[in-house]
Amino acid sequence: MSSANNSTRATPSPLTSNGVQPKSTTGIIPTNNVTTKAGVTVRARIDPTLTVEDVVRQLCLHLKVTEPHTTLALRDRDTEELITSENLRKKIKNKVHLKLVNSSAIEAAGIVAKLSLREEKSLRMSLFSLQRFIKEEKFAQEFLDRDGLRELVDVIETAHGNTLAYALTAMQNLMDLDYGWSTLDDSFIFKVVQILSSPNSLINVCRPATAILKKLVEADPTSVPGPIIASSSRIPPVAPAGSVYRYGFQSVYEQMRRQKGSLETVVSRLGSPDTAMAQHSVMLINSLLSHVNDTYWDEFIADLERLNVRKAIIRLMSSHVDDLTSCVLDFQANIVRVTYRKKTTLVEPEVELAHLSALHYIWECSGVQEGLDSEGHPSKWRRLGFDSENIVEEFQDAGVLGLDCLVNFVQDDPDFFSKVILEQLSRPEERRCPVAKASNEVVELLSQHWTIFAPAYSTSAFQPLFLNFQKVHCLALHFFLRMWNESGSAVNDFNRIADLTRSQIKVALQQESAKPWHEVEHDFLEREYRAVRDRQMQELEAGDDLLSRVPVRNLKEKLTRESAEFVRQQRIHCLLQGAWFLNGVPTQHTGSARRPNGQWRFMRLDNGLKYLHYVDSSAKIDVRNGTEDLPERIEIASINQITTGTCAPLPNLARDHPDIPTTLSPSPLSFSLLSAGGESLADQIATHQSRWADWTDGLNMLRRDSGHVTSEETAGYIKALTEIGLKIKLLDLSGEKVDIPSGLIAGPPPTNTDFFFSDLL
Known part of the structure; x- marks a missing residue:
């Protein structure tokens, strides 16, 4: 293989495992440009059946690279995405420009060493790179194996300004993994609370600090991933030794109580002009509301009422309708639960x-x-x-x-x-x-x-x-x-x-x-x-005045729950079947985990309800049942928020679909899947309203902390099913001329426990 200082125009060289010209199912394999660490660019045909390690080894052999091939890796030159055996075939097919870089092990060792030196300039640059690399599981494992977590925690303890912002963001990204950070202790949590509460903290420091606390709140033992056995129940999870699911509400709230004014600071930032900061604050409050335990329930809810969080949310919604709708509706759903709990909590003056x-x-x-009544009673x-x-x-x-x-x-x-x-x-x-x-x-x-x-x-x-x-x-x-x-x-x-x-x-x-x-x-x-x-x-x-009677109202409540569950199962069934979507262009600046490799995307939920599998294509193709034709996937647990009206179609596609606007204004049929860090995992546009409702509500219903439906269509179905069911029940009763009382009076309680409830057939 010939080379030059900057590039080579020689005939592409095949990289195969057996010396045979590599073929693909459609003919000759596409040519990829590969750039070395020295800046030399060559063209090569790569056998997609090889592992990445074999590709790197053969590249080193052809290019006469003196470094051991085990110290090198391949990345996408444009996106910096690490090339793995899972995505190699797609990168080859799309003729992605590749580059040889240091392996994850070398990068991790270098960054950990620079973190320990604490030299300001190199520290900041290393942390800036760490933010990106830590998202890669292979790098993260190497980083953790070299005691990188301890070094990162030490940096957070002493850093300030942008250096601290980079360090916190790296920690936030590391915590997307469900392992490796179980050693974070109360002193670290308290430090993050202090950082968040400081009036001098920069916005880019407060955002990741808030996200870290949210992660810790949600990492309680009940959140251990486990199989779903019903719509509203899961097999009781068991946290293994050393699990990150050992924190939860109490771990965070106790440290917030130590730092005076910390909760007040979070609430005050709901009014931040920075939309992302306001969003992070709402999401932290939602997590606290969703995970608050019985020990602190009264105190925490009283604190929120004292700080008038509801008024702040109303004001927030009026100023950021599009950006914050999802998390505000989650807050509203949490308040429904709080209100219900208060309504069903007995007033006991002798106890409370x-x-x-x-x-x-x-x-x-x-x-x-x-005084005394007419009969002389007090x-x-x-x-x-x-x-x-x-x-x-x-x-x-x-x-x-x-x-x-x-x-x-x-x-x-x-x-x-x-x-x-x-x-x-x-x-x-x-x-x-x-x-x-x-x-x-x-x-x-x-x-x-x-x-x-x-x-x-x-x-x-x-x-x-x-x-x-x-x-x-x-x-x-x-x-x-x-x-x-x-x-x-x-x-x-x-x-x-x-x-x-x-x-x-x-x-x-x-x-x-x-x-x-x-x-x-x-x-x-x-x-x-x-x-x-x-x-x-x-x-x-x-x-009909029957609808105002207590038994009928109770029946309506029961039917509403049953109708909501029926619609939920229908929505999830749509996800299991899968559907085609247009790939969208975000109309606002958001980080994107992956660049789509086609104008269309087919997505399908797996039977375990844990992953959303997909494939990108330039045109609609036949997709078999199952997930074999869907090489890419998004973990449902990583979806932190589903936002709507966030992206626009590509202009050339919009012309073929008159229901979709041709401008770059957000499509009403669009939605984005966002991670906890605000990174977009997917930007899709449905081809019609029903599909948009099926998927946005279905995905929301899968999320553990979701509390709302997105579309009026779904809410309308639930209401219609409830009303139909209620009318049928009432027709049965009225047809039998059964008198429906205005209220039911419970009889006296049993005098002993020598009884049982019979099964009615």
Whole structure:
């Protein structure tokens, strides 16, 4: 093989294992340019059946390279991607320009040595390279084997500025592996918390620091990868000795508690003008919410409420709608779970000091004295509008959520609360509005409106009014009290006023994502009784009051869960079948893990639901069942976020598909799969709306921390299936002329445990 100082135009040389001219299934193998470390470029035909080690060995032989071939490797000259036996065939086929470089072992040894020297200039350059190399599993293993993790941790302990940013990013990328960083201790976590909390930290330092904490939160024992055995359950995972799945919420939150103001700093950065910083902050908060344990649940949720995170999220959504929709909807789904947990947590003043304090505050603000009822029995809580003195039973349905809402109503205007209570007590007993009972009823009505029960998936729409649950409760309770007074109601009219309030809630909260707050206030505070009553009568004529009864509402909740699970299975089935997509061009700057090698991409989920296999092609081709024809893959666990409307089609392709815009503006049928570091793993454009909905929602439903659906189509299917199922159930009951009660009263508990539940056939 001839060579020159810069390049060679000689006849391509074949590299084979047996001296025979290499062939491919389509003819002569394409020619690849190969550049040596000395800058010499040669042309060669490479047998794709060879291993990378054999290719490197033969290149060294032909080029008379003096270095041992074991110290060298091949990379894509343009993308710096390491050539492996898995991607060699594709690189040869696409005529990629290759280059000979140091092997992963040599690179790792050199970088570890430079990290230990701490010389500022070489340290920064080494860390800059480490950010990229550490993503390669082969390099990462060599780096870890040379005690590189300890050196990197030591650098993070002392570095600052861009050097620290590079070091943290390298650590973040290393933590994409599920091994090798189980030795990180509390002192390291605390150091990262300190870095994050420092007001002097640069944005490019705070982003990876936030991502590292998120990784640590999610690395709890319950997150050990394991086979999925059902839609909502997995075989109980067991973390092996030395596993990285040994951290979790407590490991991070305890260090955040040590560093004063750390959580406040994370929340404050939700308002950062840097979208990526705001996104990382939301994602960290989401991880904390998803993994918070029972030990710190009350404290952590109280901290978030004190810091008014919901308001910050609402403000954030209004300013970064496209970029942050996915993580904001995840936050909303987390708040649904928080709200449900509060609603199902009993109020126990004899056990929980916080509950006792809240009840004491409510009583003190009422300005009422304990007294006796008409039969001479002690009366305290009944004077505030409860049905009995058993406070645990009174909050049985509304739970701690009801207590919190009542406390908020009192805090909003203590004088008004006292005035209302005293005014009711001045009336005859049968004309009094039970204020406390009304508060809990409004909680129940709002919970029904926003479907606050153990949710399978949250709505695909942003609901700022839901995030303002207590403020809406306050308005709705004012409405309830006003309707009571304007209608001259008596005790027996409670359910009638509750129905009026339910009707008004439906009207006031419709299209809430676009409705200004002042219009919501007007609907609750200014609507006259007669107008509300007339509208409700029209609704009753057009509808069925059966839907408002408790057993029917409970049935609807059950059917919603079943419908959501059915749609989930259908979406995942679409992923298992696979589909063709256009490869997109991101309209915003994002790092890309791989450059597509064709205008089309076929993707299919494997049966284990762990990998998304794909192949790129210049045209649609026949793809067999299974994954044999799909050489590339994306690990589902590495998908941290699915964003939509993020990329545009190639202009020459867009002309063939009239449904897709021809400009470089984002296509509404596009979506991107992003890693934890914000790197794009795939940028795809669906050829029609149904496929886009199937895949974006299906992928979201596979993610462990996902809590929302993306498309209105999926949400509509769930709603339609629920309504059809409900109508069928009600037709069965009404056909048999079964009376459906307005409520169910539980009988007394068993006197002993000498019983069992029989199986009904």
